[in-house]
Amino acid sequence: SQQGEEDPQALSIQEGENATMNCSYKTSINNLQWYRQNSGRGLVHLILIRSNEREKHSGRLRVTLDTSKKSSSLLITASRAADTASYFCATAQETSGSRLTFGEGTQLTVNP
Amino acid sequence: NAGVTQTPKFQVLKTGQSMTLQCAQDMNHEYMSWYRQDPGMGLRLIHYSVGAGITDQGEVPNGYNVSRSTTEDFPLRLLSAAPSQTSVYFCASSYNGFYEQYFGPGTRLTVT
Numbered sequence: 001s002q003q004g005e006e007d008p009q010a011l012s013i014q015e016g017e018n019a020t021m022n023c024s025y026k027t028s029i030n031n032l033q034w035y036r037q038n039s040g041r042g043l044v045h046l047i048l049i050r051s052n053e054r055e056k057h058s059g060r061l062r063v064t065l066d067t068s069k070k071s072s073s074l075l076i077t078a079s080r081a082a083d084t085a086s087y088f089c090a091t092a093q094e095t096s097g098s099r100l101t102f103g104e105g106t107q108l109t110v111n112p
Numbered sequence: 113n114a115g116v117t118q119t120p121k122f123q124v125l126k127t128g129q130s131m132t133l134q135c136a137q138d139m140n141h142e143y144m145s146w147y148r149q150d151p152g153m154g155l156r157l158i159h160y161s162v163g164a165g166i167t168d169q170g171e172v173p174n175g176y177n178v179s180r181s182t183t184e185d186f187p188l189r190l191l192s193a194a195p196s197q198t199s200v201y202f203c204a205s206s207y208n209g210f211y212e213q214y215f216g217p218g219t220r221l222t223v224t
Contacts, residue, residue, distance in 0.1 A: 004154070030210055042116075042202055042215035043155070088154055092210040099145065099170065099209050102154035 004032075004089045004103030012109040019076040021106040023089030024069075030092040032065055032072050033100065037086045046074075046087075079110045113138050118203050118216035125193040125223045133188040133219050135203030143209045144186040148172065148199040149218075155202065160209065161186055193223045 007022045023032070031050045035043040049056045049065045049072065056063045062075040076083055086107050090100040119134045137144065145160035147170075157170030161180040175197060177189040186205075190197060200220050204213040 033212070035213075040218075042217050043204075043213070044215070045212040048212060090213075099157055099160055100213065101157075101171075102147075104152065104154040 004091050004101060006087070006089060006103045006106045008106060009104070010107045010109070012111065013079060014111050015079060015081055017079055017110075019079050019083070019108055019110070021074045021087050021108070023072045023074070023103055025072075025089075025091045026070065028094045029067075030094050032063075033090045033092070034061075034063060034072075034074050035088045035090060035102075037088065037105070039085070043088065076108075079108075081110050081112045084108060084110045115139065116203055116205050116214050116216035118201075118219050120219060121217070122220050123222070125190070125221065127193060127195060127223060129193050131190050131193070133190075133201055133203075133221075135186045135188065135216060136184050137186075137203075137205040137214070138184065139205060139214065140183060141205035141207055141214070142183065143207065144180065144203065144205045145170070145209070145213070146176070146178065146186070146188045147202045147204065148197075149202060150199050158188065158201075162209065190221075195223050197221065198223045 004025045033048045034046045037043045047058045060077045065072045086105045088105045090102045116137045142163045146158040147155035156172050159178040161167045200218050202218050203216040206213045
């Protein structure tokens with residue numbers, strides 16, 4: 001079963017608006033990562049947040065992690081049409097050895 | 113650097129045929145992995161390797177074989193293709209399985 005579950009499954013917004021995606025997971029983690037996938041392409045790493053961190057920023061991206069609720073959120077501010085993609089969270093579980101477990105993704109559409 | 117390369121980009125097989133999906137990386141990464149991605153789903157781990165000569169099973173290993181004779185290459189073999197193996201296959205590499213993964217562009221496989 002998938003460790004990470006993203007919410008919502010699909011999100012449609014206008015350019016300039018903010019987009020928020022959420023990820024929940026079930027077991028203790030070492031870190032949580034977010035990836036972007038443009039249609040027909042491979043995944044690209046966006047940001048990694050460790051289990052002892054609560055918030056991290058990278059450009060227009062802001063990630064939060066709440067280990068007590070086993071959840072994370074990805075905020076994209078001032079969205080652009082080029083942000084249209086699928087976004088996946090991936091967890092590195094403490095008991096899983098050397099591997100990540102990916103969620104099912106959120107499809108973000110940014111309308112010009 | 114070319115990063116992670118995968119060949120072929122597209123492949124059509126008949127049921128029962130075998131083939132090898134190629135993956136190579138030029139970043140001297142110890143960790144390499146194979147995922148499959150099915151419509152509306154996240155990535156599921158097939159096999160992974162933490163270094164030359166060392167491989168292990170992921171979440172969905174049945175019907176696939178791997179070997180790792182060099183740091184650079186990590187081929188995935190389909191032993192006897194089945195329609196259930198129709199999917200997009202991604203290879204990834206990283207310094208460590210817990211951290212940022214670099215993905216190839218994918219191989220789209222159809223089994224008829």
